[in-house]
Amino acid sequence: MEKYQLLDEVGDGSFGRVWKALNKHSGEVVAVKMMKKKFHSWEECLSLEEIKSLRILKHPNIVFLKEVIREIDKSLYLVFEFMECNLFQLMRSRAESFSESEVRYWCFQVFKGLHYLHGKGYFHRDLKPENLLVSKGLIKIGDMGSAREIKSSQPCTNYGTTRWYRAPEVILGSENYNFKADMWAMGAIMAELFIFKPVFPGKDGPDQILKICRVLGSPTTESWLGGFALASGLNYKFPQLPGVNLSSLMPLASWSAISLIKSLCSWDPSKRPSASEALKHPFFHACYNIIPPSLCLRASVNNTTTREEFEQIRSCINRNRIQSV
Structure with a gap:
């Protein structure tokens, strides 16, 4: 050293x-x-x-x-x-929430990283804003300390993911959850980028499930039979709640953004899209184009992006098109 x-x-x-x-x-x-x-x-x-x-x-x-x-x-x-800050710090530094183009820009990059990560046989297990690192308009997945091989024969622990971003199958003690837990976390993060507060801020495991039910509505045996098997093993019964209209929760989000968040936050892991499928969602179709200059110029926490950095970001976005996934 x-x-x-x-x-x-x-x-x-x-x-x-x-x-x-x-x-x-x-x-x-x-x-x-x-x-x-x-x-x-x-x-x-x-x-x-x-x-x-x-x-x-x-x-x-x-x-x-x-x-x-x-x-x-x-x-x-x-x-x-070295990265300038994490996504949580970037949110705290702002006086206003992200525009949809900014949410799209950040999430597109993260899903590309996840597509590669999962394709290499790993899943992260602890995705949260603090572990998404930002520098000069780029965002990178960090802190791989909880990462696991997808094909690992060892049972998974349920303490990998921070509670607010923890998938329901993890909360209910599944020992064979997989990369779809990362996709749930991204749904929660994406929603948080629109409303600037955690969408499922549970105080403990049962309260976390309660918070999820309040937003998404309670699962049914038709929507997630496996979840009822996990709950039965814990002698747990889901609270019966209707959920809310996500458009009312995120009034600035478009239908395509709501559609993607809903699919990512499906109770049943098998119904969540993979990172590759998420990148093909209509929400990301605009990523074929260069990001707005206003987004590039606000990308730095200290608002010090230079013209040279702007051109670097422009070049990066040209390289980071969906075709390269």
Whole structure:
């Protein structure tokens, strides 16, 4: 770690603390994740899911792992490309909610990253605004610490995803949930981008299901038979609620946005679209075009986007068309 100068702490999670740092040799600004656990061998380090997955995953919408350092004192450091902020911080920095074109722009990039991630055999398991990192108009999936292989034979735990973005099958204790849990999380995130507050803000597991029922309406045996089997195993009964019209909850969202959110937040995981299917939804048809200049110029948290950065974003969007998925 001698070549890095730690500047500011920018995050503190369950497994590590994240610092903004400077490479003293190159002058490059990076993010350094200092793991809280001590690692006694390189084999133990390389068994970490975050390292295993990021050694394989190379995509413009997934944060790039630059280096792994293990010190003599058995401390482990992961060096990432530096991103200006996360999506939650970007929302907090704004006085007004996102326009639909902005929601489309951010979600299009995330779904492209998920399409690649799932195609490589992994799912994230902890998608939330804090784990979507933003810099110069680009958004990348970060914090792969909870990622799992889709084909893993080990049972999944139910504490991977932060509660507000946790799929109902995960809340009800399913041990074989899959990448469709990521799709649920994206539905909740997409809705939050329109209303600037969590759409399912549960206080615990039962309250989380209650909040979901209040918005979507309670599931039926026709809409999600598997959910009733999971609930029966817990001696749990779904509250009987009619739900609300999502258009009234998100009055600024178009019919295509509402349609996509509804499908992503289907009770039955098998009825949720894959990332590839989501990218083909009518909501994203406008992504064939260059994003509005007003969006590019507001993309930076500090509103300091230069003309050069704008041209970079324009070029990036031209490359990031649906055909490239």
